Amino acid sequence: MKTICFYFQVHQPFRLKRYRFFDIGADHYYYDDFSNEDIIHGIAHRTYFPANNLLLELIKEYNGKFKVAFSLSGIVLEQMEIYVPEVIDQFKELSKTGCVEFLAETYNHSLASLTDPEEFKRQVKAHSDKIELLFGQKPKVFRNTELIYSDDIALQVADMGFKAMLTEGAKHVLGWKSPNYLYSAASVPQLKLLSRNRKFSDDIAFRFSNYDWSEYPLVADKLVNWIAATPESEQLVNIFMNYDVLGSLQASETGIFEFFKAIPRFALGKGITFSTPAEVVHRMKSMGELIVPYPCSWAGEEKDISPWMGNVLQKEAVDKLYGIAEKVHLVTDRRILQDWNCLQASDHFNYMSTKLFPGPSVYSPYENAYDAFNNYMNVLSDFIDRVHGQFPEGVENEELNALLTTILNQEEEIKRLEKKLKETRKTRQSK
Amino acid sequence: MKALMFGWEFPPHILGGLGTASYGLTKGMALQPDMEITFVMPKPWGDEDQSFLRLIGACNTPVVWKEADWEYVRERVGKYMDPQLYFDLRNHIYADFSYFPVNELGCIGFSGRYPDNLLEEINNYSIMAGVIARTVACDVIHSHDWLTYPAGIHTKTVTGKPLVVHVHATDFDRSRGKVNPTVYRIEKDGMDHADHIITVSNLTRNTVIEKYHQDPRKVTTVHNAVEPICPEIATIPSKKGTKDKVITFLGRITMQKGPEYFVEAAAKVLKKTDNVRFVMAGNGDMMNQMIRLAAQRGISDRFHFTGFMKGTQVYEVLKSSDVYVMPSVSEPFGISPLEAMQCGVPTIISKQSGCAEILEKAIKTDYWDIEAMADAMYSIITYPAMAEYLQVEGKDEVDRITWEKAGWKVRSIYDQVLSNYGR
Numbered sequence: 001m002k003t004i005c006f007y008f009q010v011h012q013p014f015r016l017k018r019y020r021f022f023d024i025g026a027d028h029y030y031y032d033d034f035s036n037e038d039i040i041h042g043i044a045h046r047t048y049f050p051a052n053n054l055l056l057e058l059i060k061e062y063n064g065k066f067k068v069a070f071s072l073s074g075i076v077l078e079q080m081e082i083y084v085p086e087v088i089d090q091f092k093e094l095s096k097t098g099c100v101e102f103l104a105e106t107y108n109h110s111l112a113s114l115t116d117p118e119e120f121k122r123q124v125k126a127h128s129d130k131i132e133l134l135f136g137q138k139p140k141v142f143r144n145t146e147l148i149y150s151d152d153i154a155l156q157v158a159d160m161g162f163k164a165m166l167t168e169g170a171k172h173v174l175g176w177k178s179p180n181y182l183y184s185a186a187s188v189p190q191l192k193l194l195s196r197n198r199k200f201s202d203d204i205a206f207r208f209s210n211y212d213w214s215e216y217p218l219v220a221d222k223l224v225n226w227i228a229a230t231p232e233s234e235q236l237v238n239i240f241m242n243y244d245v246l247g248s249l250q251a252s253e254t255g256i257f258e259f260f261k262a263i264p265r266f267a268l269g270k271g272i273t274f275s276t277p278a279e280v281v282h283r284m285k286s287m288g289e290l291i292v293p294y295p296c297s298w299a300g301e302e303k304d305i306s307p308w309m310g311n312v313l314q315k316e317a318v319d320k321l322y323g324i325a326e327k328v329h330l331v332t333d334r335r336i337l338q339d340w341n342c343l344q345a346s347d348h349f350n351y352m353s354t355k356l357f358p359g360p361s362v363y364s365p366y367e368n369a370y371d372a373f374n375n376y377m378n379v380l381s382d383f384i385d386r387v388h389g390q391f392p393e394g395v396e397n398e399e400l401n402a403l404l405t406t407i408l409n410q411e412e413e414i415k416r417l418e419k420k421l422k423e424t425r426k427t428r429q430s431k
Numbered sequence: 432m433k434a435l436m437f438g439w440e441f442p443p444h445i446l447g448g449l450g451t452a453s454y455g456l457t458k459g460m461a462l463q464p465d466m467e468i469t470f471v472m473p474k475p476w477g478d479e480d481q482s483f484l485r486l487i488g489a490c491n492t493p494v495v496w497k498e499a500d501w502e503y504v505r506e507r508v509g510k511y512m513d514p515q516l517y518f519d520l521r522n523h524i525y526a527d528f529s530y531f532p533v534n535e536l537g538c539i540g541f542s543g544r545y546p547d548n549l550l551e552e553i554n555n556y557s558i559m560a561g562v563i564a565r566t567v568a569c570d571v572i573h574s575h576d577w578l579t580y581p582a583g584i585h586t587k588t589v590t591g592k593p594l595v596v597h598v599h600a601t602d603f604d605r606s607r608g609k610v611n612p613t614v615y616r617i618e619k620d621g622m623d624h625a626d627h628i629i630t631v632s633n634l635t636r637n638t639v640i641e642k643y644h645q646d647p648r649k650v651t652t653v654h655n656a657v658e659p660i661c662p663e664i665a666t667i668p669s670k671k672g673t674k675d676k677v678i679t680f681l682g683r684i685t686m687q688k689g690p691e692y693f694v695e696a697a698a699k700v701l702k703k704t705d706n707v708r709f710v711m712a713g714n715g716d717m718m719n720q721m722i723r724l725a726a727q728r729g730i731s732d733r734f735h736f737t738g739f740m741k742g743t744q745v746y747e748v749l750k751s752s753d754v755y756v757m758p759s760v761s762e763p764f765g766i767s768p769l770e771a772m773q774c775g776v777p778t779i780i781s782k783q784s785g786c787a788e789i790l791e792k793a794i795k796t797d798y799w800d801i802e803a804m805a806d807a808m809y810s811i812i813t814y815p816a817m818a819e820y821l822q823v824e825g826k827d828e829v830d831r832i833t834w835e836k837a838g839w840k841v842r843s844i845y846d847q848v849l850s851n852y853g854r
Contacts, residue, residue, distance in 0.1 A: 021736075023672065024672050026670075313723065316731050317731070320731065370736075373726070377731045377732055377735070385673065
């Protein structure tokens with residue numbers, strides 16, 4: 001019996017405002033509130049509200065037989081809390097149906113898995129806590145930022161206690177293998193891997209409204225027939241995409257909502273079920289191990305990490321950002337920690353990509369990669385100064401840590417000593 | 432003395448140093464009691480200061496006769512010039528240019544910038560100059576830079592008056608030696624027809640003599656100067672937010688200005704100290720390359736790009752700076768270090784800059800010597816005595832360099848040319 005595993009990524013970064021050199025040291029607010037609010041409102045009305053309603057409807061209509069999975073980054077949740085809290089209520093309602101699984105990821109949609117294991121761990125924990133707080137589910141399956149995956153990351157993820165992880169069914173990883181099976185990580189075989197079915201996912205995400213595509217128009221029964229026609233032994237079809245596909249990347253006029261509405265009817269009619277990643281992992285057995293020594297992702301043609309860490313600009317920005325990580329971990333100032341979260345979003349690095357030279361990425365608020373880099377580096381310079389400003393100059397991190405521990409413990413220490421003093425006084429008086 | 436000048440830029444709408452120099456020089460010369468200057472430029476904006484000279488816009492000079500009444504003309508060109516001048520000019524149209532695309536007043540359009548069809552614009556400028564030559568009386572013709580040489584030559588043939596060409600830059604400076612033959616031809620032609628050549632530095636004078644094969648007796652250097660700083664600018668406060676020292680490069684980011692040496696020197700300084708930031712203000716065809724270079728050197732958190740700066744923004748940057756650096760590979764003169772020194776900013780210039788010939792209270796290094804440049808930067812930001820000396824003495828020195836003096840030198844050249852002319 002075949003099963004379809006739908007997964008949607010929900011993420012929006014906090015976009016930075018135009019931050020000039022002269023603002024360094026003078027202005028510590030980095031965000032473009034107007035455009036952040038504008039964008040999240042737009043996307044909520046085009047995608048989140050109608051799509052959530054549709055999913056709720058489908059789950060009710062098919063009595064729990066239709067299932068999906070989401071990953072919501074911590075910073076998109078924060079933006080929803082500020083600008084469109086109704087969306088969070090909808091997700092809570094979805095969670096209550098029991099047919100929706102929320103996956104773990106990094107809180108900031110960051111690249112920490114590639115650069116800083118400690119930070120990575122911290123963010124995943126922060127994210128899981130937030131999901132549990134909001135939706136009452138403890139995430140069991142992990143999905144990394146932009147489906148970035150490698151053997152090394154698998155080790156870290158398994159170490160955090162996750163049972164499975166989502167990956168891209170990239171050609172250079174799978175080779176002749178089909179993505180329609182459950183695999184496991186070569187470095188930690190107990191960690192299961194769900195590979196994204198590139199063909200079906202992209203048919204919907206990118207080709208759905210493309211008139212030039214020979215299969216246009218894509219309708220629900222056509223897709224379901226394709227899935228049904230896959231070899232008998234291939235039991236799992238992973239369709240992973242950005243949630244923005246519904247209503248934003250594919251506008252509602254293209255019929256994307258009606259398309260999704262019709263999928264369960266045709267699929268269930270053909271005996272194809274729907275599952276969440278956790279159910280898949282629970283029910284299926286791994287068909288083999290995947291060896292991925294170099295990180296891969298779900299982006300672009302190359303399916304590697306070059307959209308975020310491809311050119312010298314991006315490498316420099318990432319290096320400088322994570323170069324300060326150790327010091328940030330000693331900081332307790334909440335505003336600094338908040339900025340630290342927002343600055344790590346992978347989107348900022350994607351804006352610096354020169355892969356589509358000379359134009360920027362379609363999501364970029366900047367004119368070009370260099371502009372994005374300059375603005376980000378100005379903000380980062382100010383941030384680094386603020387972090388350094390928290391501590392006296394010329395103190396090594398280790399020494400600082402020791403000093404901080406002393407300061408944090410001083411209250412207890414004082415209490416302990418006071419107690420001791422009282423006791424001594426008592427004993428002296430009694431003498 | 433009536434001088435007819437052909438220029439390309441005039442403040443406040445300027446694209447480079449040529450406009451600043453044209454303004455300063457004419458203003459300095461206007462202090463001579465008997466000097467009357469008519470300055471022709473491609474496209475006036477209407478907000479130019481005309482208190483000390485008369486401006487004529489090439490785009491307001493008719494080359495084709497069109498019927499127009501006084502009111503209409505006043506409405507169209509009144510902002511730029513006396514309407515009567517339009518009718519005077521119209522009476523001196525000398526040939527049939529009706530095949531040209533002209534407007535309702537019979538004038539050819541000019542961009543006044545450096546467009547892709549620059550050569551066509553230069554040619555049109557020269558055609559238009561024929562009308563002005565027949566209308567405006569003059570004793571001497573003065574052409575600023577190669578763009579206006581053809582117009583100067585044309586005017587000389589029409590009026591028979593002597594031609595002085597003013598070399599603000601040559602193509603050897605702009606191209607680091609890879610000279611555009613068309614530009615070279617126009618430059619050489621202008622110099623050959625000139626009765627005297629004024630260069631902005633001895634550096635340029637040598638280029639003119641060696642590369643353009645001019646008779647040294649015909650070439651004189653008149654160094655540029657700088658306008659005294661006006662009170663509005665003097666009171667612009669520093670916008671510096673950081674406590675770090677700021678070292679600034681300000682200018683077009685192009686090959687001629689040697690931006691890569693600045694980046695390399697910055698990387699060296701940052702190895703020694705970290706209480707300093709570098710600013711590259713301006714834009715240009717090498718900007719993206721420089722952003723990459725800074726990233727490659729791993730100094731992007733302390734190396735900042737501001738993009739193009741205009742008007743008072745330039746002074747905001749200068750006032751926020753602790754050191755100003757101009758590492759030009761070949762700079763005919765370079766007014767901007769003088770402006771920096773006026774603001775009391777210690778200045779480092781390359782020995783290959785024309786202004787190095789007249790500045791003593793600035794640090795001079797070879798443009799390629801990034802060690803020396805880094806050393807100088809480090810000294811200024813580290814040793815307060817050094818910075819203070821350059822600040823005070825530099826300002827004092829530059830305050831004594833005035834356009835009035837430069838104006839008198841030009842005047843003596845006029846006098847000499849006129850006394851020898853026709854003999």
